[in-house]
Amino acid sequence: MSRRKLGEKQLDSEAHETPFHVLHKLPPGDSPYVRAKHVQLVEKDPDAAIVLFWKAINAGDRVDSALKDMAVVMKQQDRAEEAIEAIKSFRDRCSRQAQESLDNVLIDLYKKCGRIDEQIELLKQKLWMIYHGEAFNGKPTKTARSHGRKFQVTIKQETSRILGNLGWAYMQQGNYLSAEVVYQKAQIIDPDANKACNLCLCLIKQTRYADAWSVLNEVLQGKLVGADDPKSKNRVEELLQELNRCQSEKLSSNSLGSKIEDAFLEGLDQLMNQWTPFRSRRLPIFEEISPFRDQLAC
Incomplete structure (x- = not known):
């Protein structure tokens, strides 16, 4: 038997030996929450999963996870406003330990809905908690998940x-x-290339091009975390083009401004030359001001 067939046979054997809930990353049991997760992850029916998550919350079955998971699925279904109201209505049923993760979900939902003021207030609140030592439930690190992997966050x-x-x-x-x-x-x-690029854009928007060049140069020199990432490189290229364009427009604007000023002065000279010879070339308003100015000079 070939190695390939042996490998496939071994995988099939392991799949049969591995419990169904472990294989599909489901919690064990047959509670409302477990059924909701089965429908979400195995049957791929988000609308039915939302209904079952509601039932789990009302039944008091793993409310922390049920509320958070339901909100995430709602966001995926473009029902972010409903998800916000659900969290606000039921978060008092959740444990103290779950509040921070619910806030993170809320921030994403506010962003999705364009509710920027509420997003900003919640972010400020989280910073306040960090400042007062209340973040991570008082611990220096927490365990986070991303794409099924666990890692520590400081x-x-x-x-x-x-x-x-x-x-x-x-x-x-x-x-x-x-x-x-x-x-x-x-x-x-905690410096990184992504935030440096955003800072550069802020400076460009304020027409502070020299400062923007200085920030972008740090990324170009590879001094920051993530500088070699393809997305960062593309972003840097876009910002370089934007900087060059803005500076070119500024030079053109200054040049145009000089041309407009020259044209204005030339037209003013022509207008004043039309005055009769016995009249002063100064405009009437200057004639009215002159006597007072001469008296002050005396």
């Missing part, structure tokens, strides 16, 4: 992440000065 990393989100929210409001201040603080705590 307070320092979380602070920088929240500041980055706050800066982005300010940018959506067009408040580039506040966004700049926030990104500057985030870069002091």
Whole structure:
């Protein structure tokens, strides 16, 4: 038997030996929450999963997870406003430990709905909790998940992440000065290429091109985390083009302004030359002012 067939046979054997709920990353049992997860992950029926998550919440079955999972599925189904109301209505049934993760879900939902003011207030609240030592339930690190993998997040990393989100929210409001201040603080705590690019854009929007070049140069020199990432490289290329375009427009604008000023002065000279020879070439308003100016000079 070939190695390939042996490998396939071994995988099939392991699949049969592995319990169904482990294989599909489901919790064990047959409770309302477990059925909701089965419908969500195995049957791929989000609408039916939402109904079952509601039943789990009302039955008091793993309410922390049921509410968060339901909100995430609602967001995926473009029902973010409903998800916001659900969290606000039922979060008092959740444990204290679940509140922070619910806030994170709310922030994403506010962003999805364009409710920027509420997003900013919640981000500020999370920063306040970090400042007062209330984040991560008083622990220096927390376990987070991303694409099925677990990893540890430090307070320092979380602070920088929240500041980055706050800066982005300010940018959506067009408040580039506040966004700049926030990104500057985030870069002091935990610098990376993505936030540097956002900071650069804030400076461009304020026509502070020299400062923008300085920030972008740090990314170009590969000094920041993520500078070699393909997305960061594409972003840097876009910002370079934007900087060059803005500076070119500024030069053109200055040149155009000079041409307009020259044309205005030339036209003014022509207008004044039309005055009769016995009249002063100064406009009447200057004639009226002159006697007072001469008296003051005396």
